[in-house]
Amino acid sequence: MPVLVDLGRRFAAAGHELALVGGPVRDAFLGRRSADLDFTTDAHPDVTSRLLRAWGDAHWDVGREFGTIGARRRSTGPDGTTVDVVAEVTTYRAEVYDAASRKPEVSYGEDLTGDLSRRDFTVNAMALRLPSLDFADPHDGLTDLAAGLLRTPGTPERSFSDDPLRMMRAARFASQLRLRPAPEVLAAMTAMAERITIVSAERVRTELTKLLLGLDPIAGLRLLVETGLAAHVLPELPALQLEIDEHHRHKDVYEHSLTVLQQAVDLEDPEGTEGVEAVPGPDLVLRLAALLHDIGKPRTRRFEAGGGVSFHHHEVVGAKLVAKRLKALRYDNDTVKAVARLTELHLRFHGYGDGEWTDSAVRRYVTDAGPLLGRLHRLTRSDCTTRNQRKARRLAAAYDDLEERIKRLRAQEELDSIRPDLDGNAIMAELGIGPSRAVGRAYQHLLQLRLDRGPLGEESARAELHRWWAEQPEATAS
Template sequence: MERTRLLTAAWDAVRRHDRTLTTLAAAFTARGHSLYLVGGSVRDALLGRLSHDLDFTTDARPDAVTAILDDVASTVWDTGIAFGTVSALLDGMTVEITTFRADQYDGESRNPEVTFGSSLDEDLVRRDFRCNAIALELDAAGDHRLRDPQNGIDDLVAGVLDTPAAPEQSFHDDPLRMLRACRFASQLGFTVAPRVLQAMTEMADQITRITVERDAAELDKLMLGDQPWTGLDLMVETGLADHVLPELPALKLTQDEHHQHKDVYAHSLQVLRQAVELERELTGTDRELDDHQRLVLRWAAVLHDIGKPDTRAFTDSGAVTFHHHEVVGARLARRRLRTLKFPKKTIGEIGQLVFLHMRFHGYGDGAWTDSAVRRYVTDAGDLLPELQILVRADCTTRNRKKAARLRRICDDLDARIVDLKEKEDLAAVRPELDGNEIMQILGISPGPEVGKAWAFLKELRLDRGPMEHDEAVAELTAWWAREHGEDPAQS
């Protein structure tokens, strides 16, 4: 029954793109070549979610593929031709067509010696997982035929990741496949076959053969999956995280100060899970997060408590504390992300969310003035939506009364922010006077003193809110007099 459902979903998905598929099939058939939709494209079709980026394989050599695509596609590029891949834009879709491969690996790096194969079966057996080793043989008349020599559909039905060849050989050829297993666990919700789990655990240190840039690319795809906590947990279970993201398994050594979770590791994965759920509640609203925002939020959720192992201390009564773990955690997060060569902007945003995630907890005392709310919003800047989700997700208590209280506090702070935004532009809190006006009023030239004066006015603006121009001038001149030992009343 499940197999029938998958096949029906595949044909429904394929039919939506059948014009493109039949056009390509006709062009290749006319030149005496076969063409197959393959890999993740077929897997996703079987799962009913075929994307607009399609992968194909063929017996045609790259030069022949280029010639065929030149006849039917609007744009053709060959940046991957060294690996047998030619890409094109056709009917608004990106297609990648790769000649059958039968690569050899040197066992030292993950870079293969590119060798073209002679058959579809030879190509499919070298793929990472059996669910990605299914092909759809394309026909110009639309009479497409499924080819599944590795029984990948059975794995899709079972929700299992297994390798076409022995996993030890597969991971020896390309250790990145171990991290991809974690990524697919996140994206598809699949488990790994026992033999795959064993091989990943025994060969985890082989991931060090992979460049950090490739690791980071896989990690980002994992983090944007439907269940990123599943992929991360698999990384920790197999020991891959020890080499790629060691701060995560280190959290298992730290007990949560509330004693309501087994450890901070479990709490961090729960925070990630709740952040994803809160994201989904925004889907379709004007506050919906884009992929970059989601990525930054999810990374911050995972890393928000990584400063706890280094800040753990015990009181005389035996209670455990983690004072300033957000400061230490922000530094550790930035360091790890720099090691993984993340973009500078992304590193800064994730680090800032980790740094700010505890700020909210001072609000519960009910002592925050409008000035404190302004500072909170100003420090968060463009990250305010992500920060507000993070602080809500960080509540994992099982105490219903405490959880309800924290939700009320979050709601109240949101309302305070909205109220202040209606009165003033919180997104652009700046002094009433700019640098040129400051120099003119004080009669000074460009230099450090202008910056000090501007910083004084910025603090004043945060404390008091918007001021009249004359009031700002009076405050500036009085401050300047005090800075120079003069009596403000006589200046």
Template sequence: MSEASAPHAADRRELTAAQRNAVAELLRVSPVADELGRRFVRAGHELHLVGGSVRDALLGRLGDDLDFCTDAHPDETLRVLKGWAESIWETGREFGTIGAQRDGLRLEITTFRAESYDQVSRNPVVVYGTSLDEDLKRRDFTINAMAVSLPEHRFTDPHGGLDDISARMIRTPSTPGESFGDDPLRMLRAARFAAQLRFAVHPDVHRAMSEMSADLDRITAERIRDEFTKLLCGADPITGLRLLVDTGLAERFLPELTGLKLEIDEHAQHKDVYEHTLTVVENAVSYEEEGCDFILRMAALMHDVGKPATKAAAPDGRVSFHHHEVVGARLTKARMKAMRYPKEVIAKVTALVALHLRFYGYGRGEWTDSAVRRYVADAGDLLPRLHKLTRSDCTTRNRRKAAQLAADYDALEDRIARIAAEEDLARVRPDLDGNAIMELLGVPPGPVVGRAWKHLKEQRLEHGPLDRDAAEVELLRWARAEGLIS
């Protein structure tokens, strides 16, 4: 690989090492990429590996999704791919993108672009470009504005992206104002890349993000949601979240996060609830076993958002936030709905927020086996996440108190395991099913069966499993009390 344009001043040994990493990564996919490049050249067109693929190759983390750009228009790209690609899709055709698969690699080939943006919706209006330099200039950040031409492996870096990778810095090819003016979502993408790559944001970029944060209002909720999800699932979400708050971007779509800065934590162990929340998110990440658990991270982020609305000061000066979990669950549901998250995701995050304080009475020795059963039943399949969220919420710097909380939760988990082994807590259901209820009471399907089922479930939670005879006696006793039988 050779350089078509010299990078800006930087340590030459570091750049050479970075290029060696890129070559090693590219060799892994080069049979397919080079073969595709030769096909485009034979058809009279250019083909370049670009964007995140080049960036990730330089970082030694190239995946199986490769991005290319070309001077060929979509119809011409389709002709090149026909008979070579194992499968082809055209879902991105309106943006000049044709997708294909070959040897386990997903390829996206996009015609050179010189797009402009609708000044109201800020959605891209695609205009095909005529050169690689033009295409690279319109990209969001310098680290995404590099290319490797195929099949010759010529490296092009007109905006110093290699320098910025070496410096772990996020800059824009044009001025930040021009770049964010083209597409305000790029401000959120800057925070997302900071979280994903552990890169710093250049001061000029940070300044523009602050000055132009209100422009994010022109972006659809779905686009914001997708970028925010990637940010929260980044390797360092705390850096990304701080950027959102510090620049005012969070205020545009997640004001509950900014609001936490004003609320003093009742434990007085943190500067404010905002800092406590970031620590809880960081703790939650440490409990993940494999990959990002967005539901756990989002619950950790939102678990205390009900505190501003429930803050109360006692005569002795102590601050409390009674029932903030209830208010927080309601706010979380409303916010995630506004961000267009799927209903099932909203339901799970909201349930965790509502349940996150339930544990804090356990250490006083007040929980009966019935309370443990209800804890497990209310959590359902969220119980493993609730365990992690509750442990993450312990951020006290008092070592003795932290050790006691950890021991209490260990004891609760042991108790759950013991009762589960005896009673199958994973399936807490009435000891009689609907058919048995109808047969014993002589009633058809309907509301009575549902009420009876609910009553038997409450008995199951309160007293544990009943044998068949005892369950039938309890059902008949309830039916008499309800006036259903004599």
């Protein structure tokens, strides 16, 4: 790309080296397009900032502490379209953790070969020198990439000691790129799993999110569990590996949860799909809910007389555990609330039976799910992992029927925006009262009638309002 060669010439003219490095180089060999471009240089941040200021339309230095300066430049692509090129340039560096640190200690390196030797994996230790376009691959990363293998430039023990987050990154690459760790990498991850505890929750969350949104999240999650990393970053997942007593039969909850996740991924809509119940993939909330919906089962498992096993109220317990874990991982409040709510609701459909729900119950199902209804549809369908094909067909048909009833009611009543037939202002005018808690109670009463009976119409709603009001202490007092 001419714009990158131009950047390389600017650094060369200033007497410095520049190379495209890491993910963009790897992805080019995989036929993947990288949105952002990473570079490395021998120039220190002050020099880099000056050069990028002259090259780009905008630049930033929020990563200066770690030797990174960023810039964006608008450029014309080969097809004539305008594209934004985002570049981040980092001074050759080494990152080392001490035993008690949660942040890397940054020191600058001396040359490209040394910088590449400190990269996480050989597939990310390839570079393209600019402006000469010479390819640098001192650790045979291209060979490993072709073999689908994750190796480290040096010993994995040294690599993971320098930055323990690299162990989670290995699991992320298993998901995103379907690369498998070499035996020595797997052994080091297992032996050093506890060291992940010195890494900040925010950095762990970022890697977990990228893993879950990858092409094969199951592979990444299995790697986290098998190496023991999950015991430190998502302990509720390995806890699902409940011991199955030979006299008390129940599903392997861990395997069930992974299957539900895969089925939920398969039910996501294509990216860009629009619609009231569309769930364009990859969708983090749906995938988290599918993975964690049963984490309340270990706490609620009870062995029943006659060999049965029960998990009463595991959805309620699970919702609380989900919220606690996602908060600990520093997920945003909207994500925490959405995943916890889906966990709480995931069993609601099983009261539907053969379609005996009233219209009121269907309305409540929709209003309780709110904007999560599309995800709840997919979570509920994914939660069927029975090998009994007759039972699976019956459950699918029942949910088909529920969705059809929802569509009919939505068409009849604009179900997504259910409101009482009278709003707060109309209630106050009708009763001759001012703003008060009584207005809120009246609103809720009319809303419940609306859910139970459907649209009442203003005349009937006024009559119901006065009937309710006559029984209220405020009316009696006046």
